[in-house]
Amino acid sequence: MKRKAHRRKALAALKVENERAVVDMIRRWQALPPGKRTNFLRKRLRWGASAL
Amino acid sequence: MDATPWLRQVAQALAEVELEAVLIGNAAAALQGAPLTTVDFDFFFRRTPRNVRKLKELAGRLGAVLWQPYYPISGLFRMTRDDDSLQLDFMSVIHGAKSFEGVRRRADWIEVGGAKLLVASLADVVRSKEAASRPRDLAVLDILKKTLDETEGASKKGARGAQGRK
Numbered sequence: 479m480k481r482k483a484h485r486r487k488a489l490a491a492l493k494v495e496n497e498r499a500v501v502d503m504i505r506r507w508q509a510l511p512p513g514k515r516t517n518f519l520r521k522r523l524r525w526g527a528s529a530l
Numbered sequence: 531m532d533a534t535p536w537l538r539q540v541a542q543a544l545a546e547v548e549l550e551a552v553l554i555g556n557a558a559a560a561l562q563g564a565p566l567t568t569v570d571f572d573f574f575f576r577r578t579p580r581n582v583r584k585l586k587e588l589a590g591r592l593g594a595v596l597w598q599p600y601y602p603i604s605g606l607f608r609m610t611r612d613d614d615s616l617q618l619d620f621m622s623v624i625h626g627a628k629s630f631e632g633v634r635r636r637a638d639w640i641e642v643g644g645a646k647l648l649v650a651s652l653a654d655v656v657r658s659k660e661a662a663s664r665p666r667d668l669a670v671l672d673i674l675k676k677t678l679d680e681t682e683g684a685s686k687k688g689a690r691g692a693q694g695r696k
Contacts, residue, residue, distance in 0.1 A: 504677050508563040508684070512640045512649075518560035519533040520569045522615045528569050530531055 533557070533571075534643040536616055540571065541645035543591045549584040551575040552637045554624060554650045554658065556670065561640050562652040564677040566670055570617035574650070576630045577605055577622030585609070585620060592616070626661030627654060652678050 507515060520528035544551060553561070555572035575581055585607055589596035594611040605622035627633050636651040650658075656674045659667040 500673065500676060501680065503565050504563070504673070504680050507560075507565040508677070508680060512561055512563070512638075513642050515561050515563065516533045516537065516642060517531070518557065518567045519531040519536070520567050521531050522569055530567060 536571070537647060538643035538645045539592065540618065541642060541647040543588050544647075545645070546591060547584045547587045549575065549581060549588055550634070550648070551620060552630075552633050552648045552650050554621075554633070554655060556655075558650045559652060559655045559670075559674055559677070561642070561647075561649050562638070562655070562677075563681060564652065564655075564670075564674050566673065570619060572619045572621065574624055574627070574630060574633055575620050575622060582607075592618075594618070624658050624662075626657040626659075652681060 517530070520530055522528050551573040552558075552575075553571060554574045556564075556566045556568035557571045560566050560568070575585075586596055589609050592609065592611060593613070594609045594616060596607060596609050599606065599608050607620040609618040609620070610616065622630075624633075633650055633654050634648065636654055637648045638651065639646045640649045641647075652674070656671070656678055659671055659674060
């Protein structure tokens with residue numbers, strides 16, 4: 479029972495942590511001037527794959 | 531991969547042929563501050579016989595091939611360059627936008643590598659993705675909306691700060 483409650487809390491914390499990381503990533507990208515936000519292009523590779 | 535060389539080349543060529551086109555899609559969202567990636571560039575343009583002629587001229591200047599894939603009625607013109615896999619999609623209709631004029635009015639001029647490009651507003655990109663609702667649109671919608679919230683939050687904070695300083 480205790481382990482289940484702990485797991486629930488850990489997962490909830492992980493979700494919040496993830497949300498924070500996303501907002502952080504957005505803020506870092508937005509901190510750049512618009513003309514510098516250009517490293518977004520993925521190169522097409524074989525077999526339909528792509529990479530940055 | 532840095533999109534600057536391609537964006538500069540495209541922006542210069544658009545200016546040379548005097549074709550008015552607004553960058554939309556994930557590339558526009560990235561330039562407007564959303565941390566997204568893409569493999570191609572999407573543009574919204576007004577479809578007139580003159581503009582279609584300009585598209586052909588643009589393809590020539592970029593050393594690319596212009597073609598209409600599958601359904602001509604869709605109003606999609608695709609420009610591809612085999613040498614480096616450059617792909618530009620020009621659309622005359624997009625989901626979530628009633629007119630080209632409205633999207634153009636809300637768009638921003640953004641300077642990339644010394645050339646200016648008309649880039650759709652983040653709100654318009656979000657509206658379009660919401661309306662299109664394809665799985666790949668829905669996959670990025672959450673991050674787009676969060677970015678929009680952050681942008682609006684930052685501009686409100688800026689406006690409050692400016693008022694406070696008065």
